[in-house]
Amino acid sequence: MPHKKPHPYQPEKDVHRITLYNTIYPEHQHRSKKERLYLHFDFACFYAQVEQLRRKMYGLPLIIGGWRKYNGQVKGIVATASYEARQFGIKTGMSAFEAYQLCPHVCMLQVDYDAYTSISKQVHFIFKEFAPVVERYSMDEYFMEIDFLRDRSRKEIDGFAKRLQDRIYEATHLVGSVGIARSKTYAKLSSSLNKPKGRTMVLTDEDERTDIWPLDVDEVWGVGRRRHEHILAEGYKTIGDVAERGNEKIFTRLFGANFGKMLFQTITGKDQGRVMEEISEDYKPKQGVSYGHTFSEGSTEVDRIKGEFAIGVQGLCYRMRGYGIRANSYSGMFGFNEPDKPGVGFRFVTPAHTNIDDYVYQALMEKVEPAIKKACQHGIEIRNIMLGTHQIDKTNQLNVFFQDDEDKAARVKAMDEIKNRFGQKYITKANMLHRVKGNTHFLGRNN
Numbered sequence: 145m146p147h148k149k150p151h152p153y154q155p156e157k158d159v160h161r162i163t164l165y166n167t168i169y170p171e172h173q174h175r176s177k178k179e180r181l182y183l184h185f186d187f188a189c190f191y192a193q194v195e196q197l198r199r200k201m202y203g204l205p206l207i208i209g210g211w212r213k214y215n216g217q218v219k220g221i222v223a224t225a226s227y228e229a230r231q232f233g234i235k236t237g238m239s240a241f242e243a244y245q246l247c248p249h250v251c252m253l254q255v256d257y258d259a260y261t262s263i264s265k266q267v268h269f270i271f272k273e274f275a276p277v278v279e280r281y282s283m284d285e286y287f288m289e290i291d292f293l294r295d296r297s298r299k300e301i302d303g304f305a306k307r308l309q310d311r312i313y314e315a316t317h318l319v320g321s322v323g324i325a326r327s328k329t330y331a332k333l334s335s336s337l338n339k340p341k342g343r344t345m346v347l348t349d350e351d352e353r354t355d356i357w358p359l360d361v362d363e364v365w366g367v368g369r370r371r372h373e374h375i376l377a378e379g380y381k382t383i384g385d386v387a388e389r390g391n392e393k394i395f396t397r398l399f400g401a402n403f404g405k406m407l408f409q410t411i412t413g414k415d416q417g418r419v420m421e422e423i424s425e426d427y428k429p430k431q432g433v434s435y436g437h438t439f440s441e442g443s444t445e446v447d448r449i450k451g452e453f454a455i456g457v458q459g460l461c462y463r464m465r466g467y468g469i470r471a472n473s474y475s476g477m478f479g480f481n482e483p484d485k486p487g488v489g490f491r492f493v494t495p496a497h498t499n500i501d502d503y504v505y506q507a508l509m510e511k512v513e514p515a516i517k518k519a520c521q522h523g524i525e526i527r528n529i530m531l532g533t534h535q536i537d538k539t540n541q542l543n544v545f546f547q548d549d550e551d552k553a554a555r556v557k558a559m560d561e562i563k564n565r566f567g568q569k570y571i572t573k574a575n576m577l578h579r580v581k582g583n584t585h586f587l588g589r590n591n
Contacts, residue, residue, distance in 0.1 A: 151564035153466030174416040182331035183288040187320040188340030190284030192226040205229035210240025210252035328417030357384025434532030442481030442525025451578030464499035473534040481525035497537040
């Protein structure tokens with residue numbers, strides 16, 4: 145009998161991430177400095193567009209990420225809002241209750257990742273009809289290398305972008321905006337200038353001065369709140385301020401020799417970002433992996449909260465095995481139903497680097513179970529949990545003083561093969577059967 149190849153891991157399945165990086169790191173850059181041309185496509189309010197199409201809700205204010213409980217109380221966070229909802233001042237990231245206050249007749253749905261992912265993959269194939277090198281940067285954003293158009297006229301380049309938009313609309317009935325520029329960063333910025341279905345071409349120095357330089361510097365990926373504060377303190381408010389008066393030495397002083405240089409190049413449009421078609425087989429997360437979950441209802445039932453942590457550990461360890469990494473140091477927190485009450489943070493360690501659920505869960509419970517019991521005994525409802533690796537090992541070297549039990553490792557390997565072939569839901573450990581009551585996961589809240 146021929147040896148059957150194991151089914152591949154899917155460590156990113158059901159993991160909602162905007163991107164695998166938040167700026168153009170060195171390993172994501174071309175080494176040569178030749179001129180390039182990039183196209184960025186960004187769906188307008190992707191989740192909301194899909195639901196308006198599927199449910200014939202065109203013209204209605206809609207948010208994705210909110211739901212009404214049986215008593216009418218509004219819960220959730222706005223993941224995205226339709227343009228009709230945005231006209232009432234509703235924004236991504238605000239609470240669903242705030243959205244309801246702004247627009248009492250707003251429609252609410254929960255995220256359906258499977259539906260959105262299938263459309264996203266379909267669009268990826270369409271992109272491949274137009275160019276050989278395409279990156280599905282997130283579920284609703286795509287990059288394309290279009291160096292073959294670099295010497296064409298503006299009209300020809302615009303015509304190419306329009307044909308792409310038309311083809312996507314023909315296949316999906318969804319619209320998105322296009323940005324074309326000489327750097328990956330500026331292509332992403334330019335696609336946001338004429339939403340929901342415009343096209344912006346930033347092909348010359350003058351185009352950059354007109355379209356990109358007036359933007360606030362925190363529009364650039366990698367410039368978070370704290371970095372923005374440091375940059376503002378140096379007198380740089382807009383991208384143009386950095387491009388005209390910026391000094392790379394100031395950025396290296398503020399943010400370090402490597403990141404400072406990289407961030408300066410990103411803001412000034414000098415990055416040489418690669419369009420990465422797929423995550424390479426040897427890809428391993430730089431900062432480890434994490435899991436977070438918010439229950440639809442708070443709970444004071446210890447066993448159910450422990451069950452939710454068991455689910456988190458399983459997801460964490462499965463992803464580590466998929467990436468071929470291990471960890472011996474972890475961190476996490478659990479939060480309460482009372483929004484003003486600070487959550488409880490914690491760290492714990494395992495006997496050695498491992499990615500076996502049992503070892504991680506045992507060490508976690510030794511650390512966190514007393515705190516869970518204390519909160520529950522005082523009637524304080526726990527509402528959300530988070531868990532993540534703190535230090536990871538990518539070498540797979542043998543631990544000197546501790547070895548994973550062979551039987552445990554063999555069982556985990558067998559269970560992973562079932563999950564890889566049929567999906568996570570087809571095999572469940574006993575400690576995961578106790579869950580917090582209510583529709584704690586997205587689609588159940590739409591019923």
